[in-house]
Amino acid sequence: MGKFSKLGFILATLGSSIGLGHIWRFPYMVGHNGGSAFVLLYLALTLSLGIAMLLVEMLIGNLGKKDVVSNYQILDPKRKKYYPFTSFFILGGPLILSFYAVVLGWVLYYLFVVTFDLPKDL
Numbered sequence: 001m002g003k004f005s006k007l008g009f010i011l012a013t014l015g016s017s018i019g020l021g022h023i024w025r026f027p028y029m030v031g032h033n034g035g036s037a038f039v040l041l042y043l044a045l046t047l048s049l050g051i052a053m054l055l056v057e058m059l060i061g062n063l064g065k066k067d068v069v070s071n072y073q074i075l076d077p078k079r080k081k082y083y084p085f086t087s088f089f090i091l092g093g094p095l096i097l098s099f100y101a102v103v104l105g106w107v108l109y110y111l112f113v114v115t116f117d118l119p120k121d122l
Contacts, residue, residue: 013054 021077030038064071068089
């Protein structure tokens with residue numbers, strides 16, 4: 001991997017793990033749950049769970065070298081334990097994309113309103 005592909009991988013991983021929901025809700029959660037103690041606990045849990053999930057996902061993808069459904073077929077040949085969860089991975093992408101499409105619609109609407117419908121006298 002070159003320098004730019006490593007940077008791209010890191011940025012894509014951070015972008016998919018952080019998300020808009022965390023950015024919007026974080027200030028409320030800090031104020032409601034105790035300030036800096038909450039921030040430290042939140043960071044510790046997010047990092048520990050996030051790193052573990054990232055490593056497992058990368059390991060499954062690296063060992064299987066196939067798509068999601070095929071990798072879970074390799075993990076569970078009898079299709080009893082892990083295979084039913086493949087539909088969550090397949091449907092998860094379009095559901096998240098629909099959420100971001102709505103947020104983008106709001107952003108474009110308010111950008112249009114601010115740009116063209118400003119009051120004439122302040």
